[in-house]
Amino acid sequence: xxxxxxxxxxxxxxxxxxxxxxxxxxxxxxxxxxxxxxxxxxxxxxxxxxxxxxxxxxxxxxxxxxxxxxxxxxxxxxxxxxxxxxxxxxxxxxxxxxxxxxxxxxxxxxxxxxxxxxxxxxxxxxxxxxxxxxxxxxxxxxxxxxxxxxxxxxxxxxxxxxxxxxxxxxxxxxxxxxxxxxxxxxxxxxxxxxxxxxxxxxxxxxxxxxxxxxxxxxxxxxxxxxxxxxxxxxxxxxxxxxxxxxxxxxxxxxxxxxxxxxxxxxxxxxxxxxxxxxxxxxxxxxxxxxxxxxxxxxxxxxxxxxxxxxxxxxxxxxxxxxxxxxxxxxxxxxxxxxxxxxxxxxxxxxxxxxxxxxxxxxxxxxxxxxxxxxxxxxxxxxxxxxxxxxxxxxxxxxxxxxxxxxxxxxx
Numbered sequence: 001x002x003x004x005x006x007x008x009x010x011x012x013x014x015x016x017x018x019x020x021x022x023x024x025x026x027x028x029x030x031x032x033x034x035x036x037x038x039x040x041x042x043x044x045x046x047x048x049x050x051x052x053x054x055x056x057x058x059x060x061x062x063x064x065x066x067x068x069x070x071x072x073x074x075x076x077x078x079x080x081x082x083x084x085x086x087x088x089x090x091x092x093x094x095x096x097x098x099x100x101x102x103x104x105x106x107x108x109x110x111x112x113x114x115x116x117x118x119x120x121x122x123x124x125x126x127x128x129x130x131x132x133x134x135x136x137x138x139x140x141x142x143x144x145x146x147x148x149x150x151x152x153x154x155x156x157x158x159x160x161x162x163x164x165x166x167x168x169x170x171x172x173x174x175x176x177x178x179x180x181x182x183x184x185x186x187x188x189x190x191x192x193x194x195x196x197x198x199x200x201x202x203x204x205x206x207x208x209x210x211x212x213x214x215x216x217x218x219x220x221x222x223x224x225x226x227x228x229x230x231x232x233x234x235x236x237x238x239x240x241x242x243x244x245x246x247x248x249x250x251x252x253x254x255x256x257x258x259x260x261x262x263x264x265x266x267x268x269x270x271x272x273x274x275x276x277x278x279x280x281x282x283x284x285x286x287x288x289x290x291x292x293x294x295x296x297x298x299x300x301x302x303x304x305x306x307x308x309x310x311x312x313x314x315x316x317x318x319x320x321x322x323x324x325x326x327x328x329x330x331x332x333x334x335x336x337x338x339x340x341x342x343x344x345x346x347x348x349x350x351x352x353x354x355x356x357x358x359x360x361x362x363x364x365x366x367x368x369x370x371x372x373x374x375x376x377x378x379x380x381x382x383x384x385x386x387x388x389x390x391x392x393x394x395x396x397x398x399x400x401x402x403x404x405x406x407x408x409x410x411x
Contacts, residue, residue, distance in 0.1 A: 001033060001034070001035050002033075002034045002035065002107050002108065002401075002404055002405070002408055003034075003035045003037075003105070003107045003108070004029065004034050004035070004036050004037075004106060004107065004108045004109075004110060004404070005036075005037050005038070005100070005103065005106045005108070005109045005110070005125075005129065005131065006022055006025075006026055006036065006037070006038045006039070006040075006110050006111065006112070007039045007040075007096065007109055007111040007112070007121075007122050007125065008022055008038070008039075008040050008111070008112035009040065009041050009074070009089070009092050009112070009115060009116075009118060009120065009139060010022075010040070010041075010045055010112070010290075011023060011038055011040035011041075011043070011069065012043075013043050013051065013290075014043045014044070014045045014046075014063060015046070015289070015290060015291070016046065016234070017044060017138075017199070017233065017234075017286050017319075017320035018112060018138060019045075019239070020175075020291060020320075021138075021199050021320060022112060023064070023065070023067075024040075024200075024202060024393050025146070025197075025393070025396075025397055025400070026038060026067045027065050027066070027067060027398035028393060028394060028396075028398075029397055029400070029401060030066055030067055031336060032397065032398065032401050033401075034401065034404070036067055036154070037067065037068045037069070037070065037103065037106075038064075038069045038070065039070050039072070039096055039097070039099065039100045039103070040065060040069060040070070040071055040072075040096075041071060041072060041073075041074040041092045041095075042054045042060075042071050042072075042073065042074055042076075043071075044074065044076045044240050046234075046263075046264040046265065046288065047078060047184070047264070048076050048077060048078050048088075049076075049078070052310070053308075054071065056313055059066060060072075062293050066383060069100075069391070070098060070099060070100070072092065072095040072096045072098070072099035072100075073091065073092075073095045074091050074092040074095065074192070075087045075088055075091035075092075076088065080266060080278070087174070089092075089115045089117045089118075089148055090117060092118070092192060093117050093118055093120050093121045094121070095123055096118070096121050096125075097121035097124055097324055097334065099128070100121070100125045100128075101125060101128045101129070103129065104129070105129050105130045105131070105147060106129050106130070106131040107131060107132065107404075107408055108131055108132050108133075108134055108172075108404060108407075108408075109122060109125055109126045109129060109131040109132070109133055109172050110134040110136055110175075111133070111134070111135055111136065112136050112138065113135060113136065113137055113138065113139075113141060113167070114138070114141040114142045116160055117163070117359055118212070119135065119163055119164075119166070119167040120163070120381055122135070122167075123166070123167065123170050125274050126170075132172035132173070132407065133167075133170055133171045133173075133176075134171060134172065134173045134175060135167050135168060135170075135171040135173075135174045135175070136174075136175045136176075136177075136186065136197065137174065137175065137176045137177065137181050138177040138181075139177075139181075139370060140181055140184060140185075140313065141160070141164075142157055142160035142161060142164065143184075143313060144238070144313055145157075145160075147311055147313050147317065155402040164268060165189070168185065168189050169189075169194050171192070171193075172193065172407060173193050173194075173195055173403070173407060174189075174192050174193065174194050174195070175194070175195045175196070175197035175269065175400075176194065176195075176196060176197065177197065177198060177199055177318070178196075178198065178316050178317060178318045179196055179198075179316065179339055180315055180317065180337055180338060180339045181316055182194050182195075182196050182317010183316065184316065195400070195403050197396070197400055198318070198391060198396060199318065199320045199323060199391070200387070200391040200392060200393040200395075200396045201323035201324055201326070201327045201387055201391055201392070201393060202238070202327075202393050203327050203384075203387065203388050203392055203393075204297050205295065205326050205329075206298070206323075206324050206327035206328050207295075208299055208328050208384075211295040211296055211299050211328070212296065213296060213299060214247045214296035214297065214299075214300065215302065216296060216297050216300035220284070220286075222258060223256075223379070225256055226256050226257075226258055227254075227256050227258070227259050227302045227303070227369070227370045228259075228260055228301040228302050228303070229244075229257065229258070229259045229260070229301070229302065229303045229305050229333065229366060230259075230260045230262070230297075230298070230301035230302075230303065230304055230305060230325075230330075231244060231259075231260065231261045231262070231263075231304075231305040231306070231307070231321075232260075232261075232262040232263055232288075232294070232297070232298075232304075232321055233262075233263050233267035233319070233320075233321045234263055234264070234265040234370065235261065235263050235264060235267045235268040235271060236265040236266055236267055237266065237267060237309075238309055239267075239307055239308060239309070240307055240308060240309035240310070240316070240335075240356065240357050241261065241267065241271055241307065242271070242274060242359075243307050243334070243335065243356075243357050243358070243359045243362055244259055244261065244283070244307065244362070245259075245271065245275055245278060245280060245283055246278075246359035247259075247359040247360075247362040247363040247366060248278075248280050248282050248283050249278050249280065249359075250359065250360065250363035251282075251363050251366050251367060251370075252280075254366075254367065254370055256370065257366060258282050258283075258284060259282060259283045260284050260285075260286060260301065261283070261284070261285050261286070262285075262286040262287070262289070262297070263287075263288050264287065264288050272283070273283060292293055293311070294324060295303065295324075295328065298328040298330060299325060299328055300324055300368075301330065302330070302373075302376060303330065303331055303332070303333055303351075303369055303376065304321070304322070304325030304326075304330045304331070304332050304333070304351075305332075305333050305335075306319050306321060306322055306325075306332055306333070306334050306335065306336060306340075307335035307336070307356065307357075307362075308335060308336045308356055309356060309357060310337075310355070310356035310357040310358075314336060314337070314338065315338030315339065316338055317336060317338070317339065317340060318336075318339055318340045318343070319336065319340070322334075322340065322344060323387055323391055324361075325383070326344065326348075326350055326383035326384060326386065326387045327383075327384055327387050327388070328380075328384070329377075329380035329381060329383055329384045330380055330383065331350060331351040331352070331369065331375075331376050331379035331380050331383060332344055332345070332351030332352070332383070333351060333352055333354060333362065333365055334349055334351055334352070334353050334354070335353075335354050335355070335356045335357070335358075335362065335368065336356065337353075337355075337356060341353050343386075344383070344386070345391070348382055348383060348385075348386035349379065349382050350379050350380075350382050350383035351379050351383070352365045352368065352369065352379075353365075382402050
């Protein structure tokens with residue numbers, strides 16, 4: 001039996017894309033026959049406060065959906081300063097190593113990046129636990145941090161690029177969440193063994209035929225005739241969510257059209273200020289909710305909004321929020337060029353594309369979709385069919401298991 005340790009700073013009960021993706025993978029690998037365990041931090045994201053059930057040393061060891069989970073200490077602060085962020089990352093780098101070295105031997109250690117810094121402890125842990133290192137890349141950090149202007153210190157960037165190269169060199173396998181990530185790494189590190197490990201969706205959990213309505217519309221003051229354009233996820237730098245608010249300004253005359261942004265993140269305060277300055281009554285901010293509530297919410301909306309900033313870096317990006325909406329038969333308004341557009345607009349015909357960061361183009365597509373409900377239904381049907389065929393989590397886990405089996409037999 002293959003033994004796998006997943007090493008990640010983010011894991012349920014936290015809410016978020018990496019948390020859901022890694023947990024869903026762990027559960028499915030466990031069902032296939034892999035002996036999976038998880039090494040992670042005390043849950044604190046996105047509020048940056050350790051959850052009550054885990055304070056004072058509680059629940060450091062638990063079993064979540066049959067998967068053993070080991071939690072180590074992490075420094076948490078509500079400060080958004082660079083020092084606090086680095087302390088947050090490196091405290092877990094340090095604590096996870098000392099906790100993980102006591103867990104016994106594994107065949108593989110899969111570490112999630114970002115944060116890239118976790119590679120320091122993962123490389124040492126893999127050696128200590130006699131495990132082959134799998135470096136899973138869900139975002140090309142530090143490249144994305146540099147191009148988004150999040151990190152500008154050249155010395156820090158050089159150190160990060162050096163660490164990235166070292167992680168790839170020491171990994172038996174490097175996995176990428178998108179084909180774009182895989183191809184980027186292949187061009188820069190041609191000798192690396194690579195595997196596309198995409199995000200996906202539980203098509204049984206996100207099944208519109210099985211999900212009951214939750215009263216989301218009436219509870220929040222929306223009429224049955226309102227057309228709801230929905231963004232759910234991180235309110236961060238990369239998403240360029242200002243485009244939604246500016247588009248909302250352009251369609252104020254469409255009284256039935258409303259925009260919902262549900263989530264938390266570093267840009268939320270700025271977005272709230274922009275809403276106030278633009279005097280937008282058609283834009284609504286809601287707090288993030290747990291996974292169990294999401295299918296009913298997505299069932300209640302009409303169109304899923306998925307934007308990113310207009311950077312070449314994102315040509316290979318597929319935002320995780322795409323999959324759940326498609327599985328729930330919701331058409332996309334996609335402001336992401338490249339791989340995502342190829343899959344979901346060109347091939348699946350599951351929505352409409354707008355030029356990233358172009359609010360006039362977004363507003364034009366909003367007008368079209370608000371006028372033609374039959375088009376929304378047609379696109380939604382194609383959406384679910386496409387993700388069932390190409391992005392079912394069960395199939396993804398099986399392909400990954402097959403890859404692990406091949407590597408495991410190589411001495």
